[in-house]
Amino acid sequence: MTEITESLRILPPLDAVEFSASPSPMASLPARYFNRELSWLAFNQRVLAEATNEHYPLLERLRFLSISGNNLDEFLMVRVAGFAGQVRRQIEEISIDGQTPSQTLAAIHDKVIELEAIQQAAWKDLKTLLAEAGVRVVGDDKLDAGRETWLVDYFVESILPVITPQAIDPAHPFPFVTNQGIGVLFSLTREADDAPVMEMVLIPAALPRFVRIPGDEAAWISIEDLICRHAEVIFPGFHVHGHGVFRILRDSDIELEEDAEDLVRYYRTAIQRRRRGMVIVLQLQGKFDPAAEELLRTQLGLDKALIMKTEGLIGFSGLAAICDEDRPELKFEPYSPRYPERILEHDGDCFAAIREKDIVIQHPYESFEVVIDFLRQAARDPDVIAIKQTLYRAGKQSAVISALIQAAEAGKSVTAVVELKARFDEEQNLLWASQLERAGVQVIYGFVDWKTHAKVSMVVRREAEGYRTYCHFGTGNYHPITARIYTDLSYFTADPAFGRDVGRLFNFITGYVEPKGAELLAISPISLRARLYACIEAEIANARAGKPAQIWAKLNSLTDPALIDRLYAASSAGVEIYLVVRGICCLRPGIEGLSENIEVKSIIGRFLEHCRIWAFANDSELPNRDARVFITSADGMSRNLDRRVEVMVPIRTKTVHDQILSQVMLANLLDTEQSWLLSPDGTYARTPRGDTPFNVHRYFMTNPSLSGRGASLASGRKVPKLSLRRGNI
Structure with a gap:
């Protein structure tokens, strides 16, 4: 049976939380935010800097130069084109940093x-x-x-x-x-x-x-x-x-x-x-x-x-x-991801392994093939009666699509939510939708105004005790190619509460039935923002009461002014905040009276950091077993919180909680070889390597993570214990 951390059963009731007022006298000044577009360009400059990194093989350095070029092309074709259009139409909308x-x-x-x-x-x-x-x-x-x-x-x-x-x-x-x-x-x-x-x-x-x-x-x-x-x-x-x-x-x-x-x-x-x-x-x-x-x-x-x-x-x-x-x-030395031992211990039966205990998989260190196998097994299993799946980006040669088609052709009820608004993947997604429909899959295109960005699968299976729902939550897309180079988390669970919530989520997307009474999931644009605010406010209350108060977060981008202001309020109250933001960050750290308790770093390296994690201390210094830990498909951007369907998933299983918080999150904070620190003036500088350099990618390539190890943990080499001291980032 799944082991649950007691303190994680109940989150602060959203309607009982009083949100803080403006964080500081600087709240009305545009200078408290960095320009979104210039922050993105600073990110691409960090990518470009890897082309000159003498620690990398030559063809990998060339690859980073190519990536920087591709990134810049997309930025120009979308973001710059948008601003040029505003100027042509004489739109004078002011950005968060006060610029026309x-x-x-x-x-x-x-x-x-x-x-x-x-x-x-x-x-x-x-x-x-x-x-x-x-x-x-x-x-x-x-x-x-x-x-x-x-x-x-x-x-x-x-x-x-x-x-x-x-x-x-x-x-x-x-x-x-x-x-x-x-x-x-x-x-x-x-x-x-x-x-x-x-x-x-x-x-x-x-x-x-x-x-x-x-x-x-x-x-x-x-x-x-x-x-x-x-x-x-x-x-x-x-x-x-x-x-x-x-x-x-x-x-x-x-x-x-x-x-x-x-x-x-x-x-x-x-x-x-x-x-x-x-x-x-x-x-x-x-x-x-x-x-x-x-x-x-x-x-x-x-x-x-x-x-x-x-x-x-x-x-x-x-x-x-x-x-x-x-x-x-x-080139980099080839790397072959491992397959979770615990699933192998069950002779490859994904359902049996998940039924025993929740599993988290960290890609690309652990194989994305387990996600494919989960769907393939569902397609073949005569006891599986229904599969529901969101598809944002699935790639050109998608084993996920093949599994869904196989399931439909086997007579199962299959529903696929295909997002047509996935930029630069619209044409491919139209093609997949057509193929799925021809196979008998019920294809849904979601909302007109909102993108469906959540990464969720659910499989309903007939078992001796009745129907059981197996769920997969991802921080990345169902894309076998990017899963080899993007760091993401895949979380598998058979927790009935999650199953009920995922059913509500799909009813919301397919039938506009608002998911009232969700037990565990926070869903944007309905409740995800409020859940984040409630957790931040709880840390503020702890800081004011003299208790340990900390927030760790790992995101791709942080641009939403209201969320940034909440973090400023937390910093002003004494909450220590460590942020790992790979790309755009509009939050200005290290400003006295506003953000002196916030440190921001960006990791650029062999793999593209992509998973989104939030951790809240909950009365004890991080990491601790009672911390509130979430994984999510959403970044800290207004579009993710207000104009997309996203999910934020609380992690309640102790082993999964330990891996995400004390391994994945902590290793990111400890990295010194691939990290850049954000200064109050908006510039980034490489982290000093120190006497004992730490490389988060090398660490996970050479030290298998905790979840999915099964019995191998008892006899095999232990995962090195990590520890954090203030000033490590």
């Missing part, structure tokens, strides 16, 4: 240009180091005869038939350039009559961004350099004077119209419209011809767009292709 959209946009543009310069410098260094290690990236470099011949043949056979040169003159309309599209403008003279000609070659998205040139020594060439290198082949009878490479980014956000009657039809058309969004960034490479630049400015209809000029590479996200080079010594 035009002021924010100007500050973003300055920072983006600064980041791009850092990217170029990192690329220049990495290119040299990679060449020394035998991985060359060539441009117009002279190659040996064999490779030169191969390049010409490859270009003629594989590239030339695909590209379409187009003259730019009154007889030829300016072509449409797709989002993230790359093109080359050539300045030519026709040899027959010495007439000047301008030609454009748009690079089809189907072509590889970088081409591997065969040979023992790795050599790669970008598609734009390959085309420029063979300009004479494209334009026989012309003299080539020069060329300029450009790239554009378009507004890629999808704004849902309030009167949308059919979400599926709306998103299918919206995806098409997104491909033709306004240009918000124009990148120019090399010594771009002024006339060609003016042509692009005019034809692309630039309005409030950012124009970036560089002598280096454009489109850093494309470097991911080179990271796949088969050079193991230039």
Whole structure:
């Protein structure tokens, strides 16, 4: 039977809590918050800094450069596009730091240009180091005869038939350039009559961004350099004077119209419209011809767009292709996640293991395959009668979708909540929804105004004692690929109270039946914010009573002003607060009278920190067995608390409670090798490594965590005990 910590049975009644007033005299000053967009750019700068981390293998450093490029592209296509739209429409909504959209946009543009310069410098260094290690990236470099011949043949056979040169003159309309599209403008003279000609070659998205040139020594060439290198082949009878490479980014956000009657039809058309969004960034490479630049400015209809000029590479996200080079010594040592021993002890029977005691799995150190097996077993088990599942991002090759289809085809009642509003996954989710419906799955698209972001599965099984509900709660998506690199928690339970609450949750999503009387779960946008506030207020009351009062939290982002103000109030009351916020953090720590008891760190490393955890001391110093511990799908953002369906799950089982609080959370606080500390002025600095450096990723790769160990804990190597002293972070 599941072991329950007594003090965790009852949380403070929400209607009995009096919330604190403004935290300090600074409460009305915008300076108490950092700018959200600039904080995100600071996060991406920390990601970019890993490209210069000498402790990492070269191809992993290149991967971080690629990730920083992809991150920046998405930021520009969504966030910057939004601000540009506000400026065009003369919307003067003030941000939480007191800036107008035009002021924010100007500050973003300055920072983006600064980041791009850092990217170029990192690329220049990495290119040299990679060449020394035998991985060359060539441009117009002279190659040996064999490779030169191969390049010409490859270009003629594989590239030339695909590209379409187009003259730019009154007889030829300016072509449409797709989002993230790359093109080359050539300045030519026709040899027959010495007439000047301008030609454009748009690079089809189907072509590889970088081409591997065969040979023992790795050599790669970008598609734009390959085309420029063979300009004479494209334009026989012309003299080539020069060329300029450009790239554009378009507004890629999808704004849902309030009167949308059919979400599926709306998103299918919206995806098409997104491909033709306004240009918000124009990148120019090399010594771009002024006339060609003016042509692009005019034809692309630039309005409030950012124009970036560089002598280096454009489109850093494309470097991911080179990271796949088969050079193991230039990459992280491969890591194979373990499968939970306790499930193996039950001969792989997930239901038997969960029935014995709740289990928490920490990905990627423990295999996501156990989540897949949970669903596969449910699909095959004749005693399972119903499966309900939320799907936010499931990936392109999803074993989760296959399991749900298998279950439906076996005659089980299967319900899937597919979120169409998952940005950049809308098209894939529409495809999954169609396949699920064809298999007989009841597909629900959730709310028009809110995204369903909760990560929940429930399986109803017929057993000797009656029907039993098995639940899975995740802090991350049901995505087998990202589960290999995102750190997330999967919590399995057969606790009947959780089963009843999850049933209420699905009825809320599928039938708009408000989940009144939830026993354990806090659900946004109904009760999650209030539950957090109640727990914070309880710590404030303890601090004022002279009792130990602490809050630990691990989040991806913290931007909600009201939640930040609650934490400020707690700090002012004497509550010690440790926050691990990987990305955006608008809270300003270390300000006397406001936040002197708050410390904030960000962890950037081999794995992407993604799980969300809250821990409240509850009368004793953390970590302690009576602490209130929660895992959640929600970040500390207004959208998560007010405009999304999220869940916050109290952890009541002692072993699970111990792993999450005394292992996962504590190890994050102790990390010194991958951590950055946030200063009151908004800058981040690497944590001093100290005499005994601690790496949270290495720790969990080499020390299996507590839950799911089963009998192996009795005979195997114990997990090292961690301890925290103030000042560790």
